[in-house]
Amino acid sequence: MDLLVDFLPDLLTGLCVTITLGVVSFVLGSVVGALVTVARISGSRVLRASAAAYVSVFRGTPLLIQIMIVYFGLPQLGVEIPPIPSAIVAFTLFSAAYLSENFRAGILGVDKGQWEAAASMAMPYWRTLRRIVFPQAIRIATPAVGSRFVALMKDTSLASAVTVVELTRVAEGIGTSTFRYMEALLLVGLLYWGINTLLQVGQQVLERRMRRAYA
Template structure:
């Protein structure tokens, strides 16, 4: 208990950084994922190929490698980024690849007749996508998107390898200074669990509300 009392200010500070990394990366990744989704379903082959290559690279390689490449590799190209921006950039690119597939799956799940009905009403492709298809696709993809947000919050722990003082890094420091690693990492694990449980509950509430809108 004394370790918790002594580490509480640091834990709260680490939690704030963890939430910052997760929320900002998810928000930016959602925008990026939406753009990549549009490229994946585009009529232009070059856009589809480029988007598919991006998704393949970021889904097919470990996030830890990506973080280290951005933080340690970009300086060789003359681009120097501090730890937190490096972590946010990598997490955004990583999340964007997965979120684009979640959104694409939602769009593909919408019956083709919805497109045809929108076209028969004189809607352009863009308007049909925005007003008819996307609302249905987002509803279908919400569970997967929510799950990706929860996973992303846990993935922020990897930012500790590039000296970002988030929750895992704080637990590591508390454990090394007191030689009580079990207690330190259990405390961090409980905080992660509380955060992600809150997100999961919020996701369930959102799903119920979206479900009522279509009943």
């Protein structure tokens, strides 16, 4: 408990950085993921194949490697990005790959009859996606997307490997200076759990709201 008091400023900063990493990467990842999904279901073979390759690469390699490539590898090519933006870039690309699969599952889960009803009334493709398919796909995808958000929140601890002072790094710091690793690590573990509990509650509220039309 005294650790909490002594290191409160550090912990708060770490908490803010962790939440920022998670939320910003999730939002950007959703946008990129949606684009990847649209490419994956498009009529163009080139787009479909590129999107599939993207998903395969970013799902098939360790997140830690991706983060380190952005922070330690890219400078060799003349691209230098500060630690936090580096981490956000890697988290965004990584979660976009997973989220695009969640979105795709959502779209495939929409009944074929919905597309046919829209087609039979001459609704254009994009409008069908936007007005008819996406709203239903989002509802189907929400549980999986929520899990992805929670997983991402925990994955942000890997940013500590590229010198980002987020919660995990703060815990390490407290441990090194006080040798009370156990308490420090348990404390930040609890904080992660707290954040994710809030996320899960948020997800439940959202799911309940979206279910209203269907009940």
